Amino acid sequence: MRPGGALARIPVSVVIAILFFIICALLVPRFASFGNLENVARIAAILAIVSCGQAVVLILGGIEFSFGSSVALASVVSVMLLPAAGPALAFAAGIATVVLVGLVNATLIAALGLPAVVVTLGTLMIGHGLAASLAGGLPLDAAASPLFKWPAVGEVFGVPVAVVCAGAALACLWFILSRTELGRRFYLVGANAPAARLSGIGVRATTFAGYLIAGVFCGIASVILTSRVGSGQPNLMSDLPFQTIAACAIGGIPLTGGRGSALHVLAGVAVIAMLNNAVVLLNFPVAAQQLLIAFVIVASVLAQKLASSSLAVLLGLRWRSEP
Amino acid sequence: MNELADQVPDDGERNSMTKDSRTAAVRARSVAKSFGATKALRAVDLDLMPGEVHALLGGNGAGKTTLVKILLGAMRPDKGTIEVAGAPADFRSVRDAISAGIFPIYQHLSQFPDLTVRENLAAFSLGMAKGLFAPRAMPSDAVMQGWLGDVGLPVSLDALCRELSTGEMQLLEIARASAQDARVLVLDEPTAALTHTESEVLLATIDTLRRKGTAILFISHKLDEVVAIADRITVIRDGHCAIAGAPAAQLSAPEIVLAMVGKDVQPITRISPHAGEVVAQISGLRMRPEAKPVEFSVARGEIVGLAGIIGSGADQIACAIAGGIRPLSGGVHIGGHTIPAGQRKAAVAAGIGFVPTDRHADGVFNILGVVHNTSAASLSSNVRWGLVNTGGEHMAAHDILQRIGLHPFRMDYEAANFSGGNQQKLVVARNLLIDGLNLLVMSEPTRGVDVAARRAIHEIVLEASEAGVAVIVASSDIDELLSICHRILVVQNHEIKGAFERGADRQHVIGALAGAAA
Numbered sequence: 138m139r140p141g142g143a144l145a146r147i148p149v150s151v152v153i154a155i156l157f158f159i160i161c162a163l164l165v166p167r168f169a170s171f172g173n174l175e176n177v178a179r180i181a182a183i184l185a186i187v188s189c190g191q192a193v194v195l196i197l198g199g200i201e202f203s204f205g206s207s208v209a210l211a212s213v214v215s216v217m218l219l220p221a222a223g224p225a226l227a228f229a230a231g232i233a234t235v236v237l238v239g240l241v242n243a244t245l246i247a248a249l250g251l252p253a254v255v256v257t258l259g260t261l262m263i264g265h266g267l268a269a270s271l272a273g274g275l276p277l278d279a280a281a282s283p284l285f286k287w288p289a290v291g292e293v294f295g296v297p298v299a300v301v302c303a304g305a306a307l308a309c310l311w312f313i314l315s316r317t318e319l320g321r322r323f324y325l326v327g328a329n330a331p332a333a334r335l336s337g338i339g340v341r342a343t344t345f346a347g348y349l350i351a352g353v354f355c356g357i358a359s360v361i362l363t364s365r366v367g368s369g370q371p372n373l374m375s376d377l378p379f380q381t382i383a384a385c386a387i388g389g390i391p392l393t394g395g396r397g398s399a400l401h402v403l404a405g406v407a408v409i410a411m412l413n414n415a416v417v418l419l420n421f422p423v424a425a426q427q428l429l430i431a432f433v434i435v436a437s438v439l440a441q442k443l444a445s446s447s448l449a450v451l452l453g454l455r456w457r458s459e460p
Numbered sequence: 461m462n463e464l465a466d467q468v469p470d471d472g473e474r475n476s477m478t479k480d481s482r483t484a485a486v487r488a489r490s491v492a493k494s495f496g497a498t499k500a501l502r503a504v505d506l507d508l509m510p511g512e513v514h515a516l517l518g519g520n521g522a523g524k525t526t527l528v529k530i531l532l533g534a535m536r537p538d539k540g541t542i543e544v545a546g547a548p549a550d551f552r553s554v555r556d557a558i559s560a561g562i563f564p565i566y567q568h569l570s571q572f573p574d575l576t577v578r579e580n581l582a583a584f585s586l587g588m589a590k591g592l593f594a595p596r597a598m599p600s601d602a603v604m605q606g607w608l609g610d611v612g613l614p615v616s617l618d619a620l621c622r623e624l625s626t627g628e629m630q631l632l633e634i635a636r637a638s639a640q641d642a643r644v645l646v647l648d649e650p651t652a653a654l655t656h657t658e659s660e661v662l663l664a665t666i667d668t669l670r671r672k673g674t675a676i677l678f679i680s681h682k683l684d685e686v687v688a689i690a691d692r693i694t695v696i697r698d699g700h701c702a703i704a705g706a707p708a709a710q711l712s713a714p715e716i717v718l719a720m721v722g723k724d725v726q727p728i729t730r731i732s733p734h735a736g737e738v739v740a741q742i743s744g745l746r747m748r749p750e751a752k753p754v755e756f757s758v759a760r761g762e763i764v765g766l767a768g769i770i771g772s773g774a775d776q777i778a779c780a781i782a783g784g785i786r787p788l789s790g791g792v793h794i795g796g797h798t799i800p801a802g803q804r805k806a807a808v809a810a811g812i813g814f815v816p817t818d819r820h821a822d823g824v825f826n827i828l829g830v831v832h833n834t835s836a837a838s839l840s841s842n843v844r845w846g847l848v849n850t851g852g853e854h855m856a857a858h859d860i861l862q863r864i865g866l867h868p869f870r871m872d873y874e875a876a877n878f879s880g881g882n883q884q885k886l887v888v889a890r891n892l893l894i895d896g897l898n899l900l901v902m903s904e905p906t907r908g909v910d911v912a913a914r915r916a917i918h919e920i921v922l923e924a925s926e927a928g929v930a931v932i933v934a935s936s937d938i939d940e941l942l943s944i945c946h947r948i949l950v951v952q953n954h955e956i957k958g959a960f961e962r963g964a965d966r967q968h969v970i971g972a973l974a975g976a977a978a
Contacts, residue, residue: 316850318843325836328825335784335822336836336890337808395827 149441150389150404157408165415173414175297181410182299183358183365184380185402188388189310190354191381192402196314197347198327198394199246199253202378204355206264207238209373211359213268216279216369224284231363232356238264239352247345261378268371277369289365299361306354311399319346328395383430384409387437408433483546485510485643485675486531486562491540492699493526500526502699503540508644508675513666515678515690515708519720519770519907519936523699528679532564532646533557545643561643565633565650573622578604580621581636599639607639608632611665627658631665644675651685663689681771683713683974695719698908714967717769717974721938731962732926734761734946739930740781740812740899744790747776751954753790758899758930763921765941765948766934769973773954775817775903778934782814782901783807784822794898808837811898813891815905817934819880823887826876830866831857833875833886838893860889863923865916881913888917892924900924903934918944938969 162169187204194201211231219227238260245256279285291298314320322343325333334340362373382392388405390397412433416426488506492499501523508514518524529535531542533551542549544560551557554564571580581604604617613631615624624632630650637645647666651659666676666689680686686693686708693711695703702719703711738757745754754777758764768774780787786802792812793799800806804814816822825833831850834857835842842853858871864885866878875883884905891900900921906914921944925931934951935941941948942964950958950972958972 316848317846318839318848319846321832321839321848324828324832325825328828329822331822332816332825333836335782335804335814335816337805337894338836338839339805395825 148389148398148401148404150387150401150408150437153387153437153440154404154407154411157411161411161415165418167418168411168415173418175300177410177414178300178303179297180413181406182297182303183362183374184377184384184409185303185406186306186358186361187355187377188381188384188402188406189306189399190351191378192310192385192388192390192397192399193313193323193347193354194253194351195382195385195390195392196323196327196394196397197344198330199344199347200257200382200392201242201253201348201351202257203238203242203260203264204351204381205375205378206261206268207235207352207355208359208362208377209371209375210238210264210268210271211235211356212363212366212373213272213277213369213371215360215363216277217271219279219285224282224287227285228288228360228363231359232353235356235359236349236352239349239355242352243345243348246348247341257378265371265375268369272369272371274371276371279363279367279369281367286364286367288361289367299365302357302361306357307399307403310354310402313350314398319343323347324395326394380409383434387434389441408437482509484508484543485545487543487546488527488531489541489543491527491530491537491542493523493530493535493538499699501530501537501696504696504699504701505704506531506694506701507705508677510643510675511670511673512691513670513676513678513689514705515680515686515693516696517679517681517686517693517716517720518696518702522696522720524679524696527696528646528648528677531557531644531677532562558640561641563637563640563642563645565630565637565645565647571621571629571633573620575621576617577608577615577619577621577624577632578617580632581607581617581639604639607635610638610668611635612661612668625658627654627661630654630662634665634669638669638674642674644677645669646677646679648679649681650678651680651682659685681769683716686716687711687713697721713974714970718938718970720769721936721970721973731763731922731944731946732761734759734763734925736760739794741793742781742790743793745777745780745792746788746790747773747780747954749788752956754954754956756949756956758932760928760930761925762947763925763931763933763945765945766932766951767936767938767941767948767969767973768934768951769936772936772951774934774936774951777951777954778901778903778932779814779816781899781932782812784814784816792899808894811894811896813837813894813897813900815884815887815891815900815902817903817907819884819887819908824875824883827874829874830861830871830886834861834889834893837890838895841893841895856893857889860892861885864889864892864920879910879913881909881916884909884917885913888920892920897924897929899930899932901932901934904936905933906935906937906940914940938966938973942966942969 167173191201211234214234215227215231218230222230242257242260245251246253288298293301314323322338325336325338326340326343330340366373384405385397385402386405387408388401390401409430412430413426416429484507486508488504490503490505491501492503493501504523504527506527516524516528526535530537533554533556536552542551549560572583575583582598601617608615611631611634613628613635615628621629634645650662654662663685670676678686678690690708692705693703693708693716694701694705695716697720703716737760739760741757743755756764766774766778776785779785781792783799783802783804783806791798791801794810797810799810799812825836831854835853839848842849842856854871862869866882866885875886888905906917909917921931933941933945946962948960948964948969949956950969952975960969
């Protein structure tokens with residue numbers, strides 16, 4: 138979308154991610170081995186899938202916090218239903234739970250016009266409350282069966298199921314955003330909602346669809362997560378909303394809406410995953426990991442801000458409006 | 461302010477103040493201010509003399525608000541100077557301007573409704589104290605009563621502020637300012653929310669303050685009021701002074717309106733007669749409970765102008781016709797169908813295009829590309845099974861933008877990269893692409909647009925009308941309407957007050973706009 142050649146259309150974050158990969162490969166022992174990279178991808182898969190949902194909501198100019206409890210609620214529901222319903226139905230119920238949370242968000246935000254921050258913080262807390270009361274305060278253990286463990290440990294043609302799902306999620310996101318009418322509406326509404334309305338676009342219906350789709354992405358991630366931890370946990374990955382927002386921000390999706398793509402999500406998730414992996418390989422203490430990630434978030438957002446203004450103009454990649 | 465009292469001229473001298481050598485209370489010289497590519501003020505001069513009421517007029521987007529904000533310290537000019545009583549001033553905040561004796565008078569903003577009149581009067585003194593703990597003597601009740609007496613406000617010091625009427629609150633606000641030895645009072649639309657009697661009291665108070673030597677900047681759209689109270693008048697249009705401090709006694713209402721709306725460009729003379737077959741019927745449309753309903757029809761290929769100065773409601777009527785806002789009653793019928801009121805989506809489906817008044821807020825998708833901007837209202841014609849045919853979309857946008865003359869012709873730019881006129885071309889082009897376009901409604905289609913883009917937009921509107929589209933243009937720009945319309949309807953107070961056929965005398969239309977005729 139930005140003026141300039143094909144080069145200018147590559148997100149700055151992709152360049153950052155590639156540079157980051159090269160630096161890690163040169164400086165961190167064992168980083169560039171195939172086994173390690175597969176491990177990085179496996180761990181990053183869940184973040185990638187949920188970040189796809191967060192990206193849709195951010196492009197719409199909204200924000201989604203309820204991911205932080207809906208995966209936990211899904212794990213509790215799945216594990217509780219597992220003995221009676223079997224793994225397939227239990228997972229389906231987990232997905233349905235998360236989609237239901239998305240539906241509640243969509244209704245309150247799109248139909249009633251409530252602010253997204255308040256609504257999704259509300260559903261975040263409701264989800265935690267429900268998960269805790271259903272589980273009785275303690276993690277529920279699941280009876281491990283091959284099918285139940287398959288999303289976490291299974292492979293398709295030698296590729297982990299989680300990684301396949303993440304790839305499929307990113308492909309779906311790319312397709313929705315760049316090829317479908319709905320995706321186009323996400324951009325129009327996020328870029329200027331009043332102008333979208335006056336162009337005859339159903340702003341409410343579009344917003345509704347966005348939060349629902351975010352719920353579907355998160356629902357799929359909840360299956361992999363539940364399978365991986367093998368239990369129903371009321372506090373499962375409660376920092377997920379912040380991680381996904383961080384991934385999108387590093388990827389270069391602004392919180393002001395109207396911009397973003399699957400490529401941005403991929404770059405942001407990759408940076409976070411590589412960083413996490415590198416600090417573990419380097420035996421950094423846990424506290425240092427968090428500090429480093431925080432630093433990288435701010436630094437990469439700053440780098441993109443600079444790149445989109447001065448640097449790009451200097452390089453002639455971006456055209457300045459006439460005075 | 462007291463030392464000026466002996467210099468206050470009597471009524472006979474008031475109008476000759478322009479050439480007076482006395483020091484201006486506030487003097488703005490060549491003030492310019494831009495927002496991005498938009499030049500809000502190009503080079504504006506304004507002298508506010510002690511003891512005069514200076515009216516400031518101008519349409520929306522003319523630059524009037526920007527100038528007021530600069531004088532009040534809420535904004536800093538890019539170029540030009542401000543002098544207060546002969547000394548250069550550089551306001552960095554509203555507080556700086558107040559310290560220099562320039563007081564804004566708002567209607568509701570700056571009072572504490574749950575405090576008494578006494579507390580409100582004292583609060584202002586506290587707010588202007590130099591330090592948090594600086595000692596400040598509370599003015600005595602007698603002093604405060606004197607302040608209220610000066611502005612003719614007969615209320616008790618113990619009255620709660622929320623119990624005052626709007627007019628009384630405004631007088632209290634003025635009392636507060638004049639108690640601080642205000643050099644200049646800036647009144648922005650002071651009578652907009654007042655009853656007739658309250659307005660008269662306020663105008664009498666303004667007259668008293670003038671006699672005491674206070675300079676008053678009076679911003680109003682009510683021409684009769686302006687003519688009645690102002691000593692001098694400045695009209696701003698397109699960031700310039702269309703009238704620069706001319707004595708009010710030498711100006712007529714039509715002359716003032718002309719300065720607000722006029723534009724000197726070559727008018728378009730080619731205009732094809734329309735077929736006469738009615739496309740859209742507007743009936744019973746009412747935006748205000750007290751207004752007469754708006755009734756008119758537009759024929760295939762006809763261009764109808766809704767002429768109205770700012771505040772007339774012409775833009776709102778246009779927006780309601782296009783389904784952008786819901787009118788109190790009535791609506792639009794196209795081909796025997798009633799278009800659901802206030803539903804833009806249904807209006808687009810019925811082939812009604814809309815170019816909104818505020819291009820930045822409601823028109824352009826600044827951060828999106830040219831193609832996305834142009835195709836936004838016609839997505840459905842390039843969608844099959846929910847998928848966008850991006851090739852067809854690009855081609856349609858390319859063709860229409862070539863016809864309208866987008867400059868620079870770059871399909872890969874974002875809308876923000878273009879000048880205001882070319883952004884407006886994107887918005888117009890978007891509406892021309894609507895499938896089965898029957899009626900194109902435009903509100904102020906060429907406001908803030910350069911002459912070339914204005915011409916290009918007029919040409920494309922004529923082209924559309926020749927292709928059979930009915931067009932409604934709401935505008936405060938009288939020359940625009942005279943140039944492209946078959947028929948002009950004059951709007952005042954949300955009602956149609958007069959109708960002119962093409963070729964009508966310009967002076968007559970301007971007279972009707974000013975309320976002198978029709």
